[in-house]
Amino acid sequence: MGTVCSRRDIDFLLHEVLDVTSLVGRERYAMHDRVAFDAAIDLAFRLAEERLQPHASLADADEPHVVDGRVVQIAETGAALEALREAGFFAATVDEEQGGMQLPFVIGQACAAFFKGANVSTTGYLLLTRAAANLLEAHGTPDQKQRYMLAMNAGRFFGTMCLSEPDVGSSLADIRTRAMPRGDGTYAIRGNKMWISGGEHELSETIVHLVLAKLPDAPPGARGISLFIVPRHRLDGDGNPGEDNNVVLAGLNHKMGYRGITNCLLNFGESGETIGELVGEPHRGLAYMFHMMNEARIGVGLGATMLGYGGYLASLAYARERRQGRPLDGRDPHAPPIAIVEHPDVRRMLLQQKAYVEGGLALGLWCGLLVDEQKTAPEASARDHARRLLDILTPIAKAWPSEFCLEANKLAIQVLGGAGYTRDFRVERLYRDNRLNPIHEGTNGIQALDLLGRKAVMEEGACFDALGAEITAMTGQARDAGLDKEAQAVECAWDATSAAREATVQRMAQQGLAAALANATTFLHGFGHVVVTALWLRQAVVASRALPSASDGDADFYHGKVQAMRYMVRHELHLARAWLQATLTGDATVLETAAEWL
């Protein structure tokens, strides 16, 4: 089983639900087979359990700190990253000719899922490096790829994303960091960047910061932002880190969770000249960043799911061991106490967690496969369909797990009772770690505006309709499998979602954006619940088909899938309809609340 994730569940989703092995029929993945995929996932599972999980609590208790201007952190963090580097995970999905293994994105996501569940902080260094390297792969010059990206693919250099500033977070148009041309094609970077994860450490040869800054001739607003490579050390002629580039650590932030990875305030160009290189064309930096955003947001959502998953497994194991009380219908004080999993309300808390975390995993891995579809499907129409699905799903891929798998963490603590509130059990840390996910990589509020204000209405609703077609297919298969009632419930909920979208389109035209989007967050919750429930139907179809010939042990697994689907349909779907109602009717309670009344 493991402490991080159920391997059986990952195999079920990858093979029985998503049929990922069919990807080897694509030219890009023709060098792989199922055995290679399974071996990669086995390796990730072991590294997660043996190298990442063991120091997660330690890194939380003994967080990175600064001694004489240098970051000091526990040795296990560096050792684990070295193990990930040796195992090839800095380049798992990278092209073979660039030193990678060219694994499908969905396999890379499944591997990363284990790492995040085991130790989200240490994994952060790896994933930030991947994000930076991917950005250079898409937009860097051949020379920049040669000098920076290949070293990141090899795990020699780590990367960061420097977007926010002390006064600018969600509203990047207002950044103040400046880039002045130095006359030789490079730029002098000057400014402060805030909330930079992995911004300073001693874990790699150097750190490659990707920094958003404005050129002197920049047009105002978001269209005037450029992207720069700013290494911590200037590279010498051989591509090795040389003299200091005056990126100075001004301070570490002291976080609630996610403590194993440094989070920094960085000063550029204050103690001396900081030299940067422009990526791509001037003023297009934000567009380049957003190019990578879909994948990064799917990754954040999957991380949230896995932190929830770890809490689910920990509380499940506890509930099976912990004996307390007697059955309500047989309260014999002389009888030995029963395992708390026997109490219906404890089972409710476990079933709710299961529905959320396994539902979140199904959503995250489906999105992972869609990234592969978008890149490698033979038909242009299939690639376009996948792109549309990703556009509409990305806001919930990020926000739904960070909302509801955090809720699962809360339930995990509740199952353990007082013990769950102590630092002796990891459920409290998982909750604190997960509490970041609704905030970073675009707050959930931003995701809600993106979903309802852009994705649901763009291309005259084509992205929304692409998802509608998928949901209709899922409910159709559920009917074929005899799950008529449940299919009908999801269809009704999707109709309600469509109606809320229609109402939003009209309201945008008649009353403006503020009125149309005032209830965007509850729309996102409802929309997410409907999509995840549809994905539960998809899982339940596979499970109910497998049940008649399943062995005892396997039957328990499949029964669990069908039952969690029923829980979503019977106990959660009505919430979706209530949440959608505010958008459908244009409820103005929030909009009409004056700031002074609060």
Place this chain on the structure above:
Amino acid sequence: MKVLVPVKRVIDYNVKVRVKADQSGVDLANVKMSMNPFDEIAVEEAVRLKEAGTATEVIAISMGPEQSQETLRTALAMGADRAIHVVHDGELEPLMVAKMLAKIVSEETPDLVVLGKQAIDDDANQTGQLLAGLLGWGQGTFISKLKIEGGAISVTREVDGGLEKVGLKLPAILTVDLRLNEPRYASLPNIMKARKKEIAKKTPADLGVDTTPRLKTLKVAEPPKRQGGKKVGSIAELVDKLHNEAGVI
């Protein structure tokens, strides 16, 4: 020096084993399977011998169904040079395995066969010893240290009374214990390269071994549930209970 490493595909050590309702065996449907952990240690030791220049070729062997290939791929990814898969569905008893290995030894003429001391599924702990008997080779079993110099081997064995040092001559059979080494992770690049390495297929018939079972499994059951302990008030009561209830004194 050529080294043979037999590896077995077994139920993964992380899996909680369930007995089938009809007590005919354990439930293996959709259960995660992996290389026997002791065999991983054997592969690791063989690969280290090759890296040290002592061994020239490492050949992994597995016997079992089609999926045993996955186990061989793991061995190849860890560093074995090539593999032999004896394809067989159904139970294989240690004596059959030892006989087939003896035949492969006569074809491949290795200097050393390194095995796990036992497999974690049936815990039989027989194959290495049977193979040594069939070949008439010396055997170093349950080893936790290995040194090879010239044609002489010295091993440290983990035995009930502590550690025992034994000298052996090549060719020899070694069965390895937990503390011999810590097996490496097969890296992603090596997992990918393993697909290109050769896996030769054979059948028990090719090796002239009859696989008709000699043993019959009557039933497989869970170990009895542990009963709660009892507190006694005095030594006399303890002695009385041990004598009259437990019947052990």
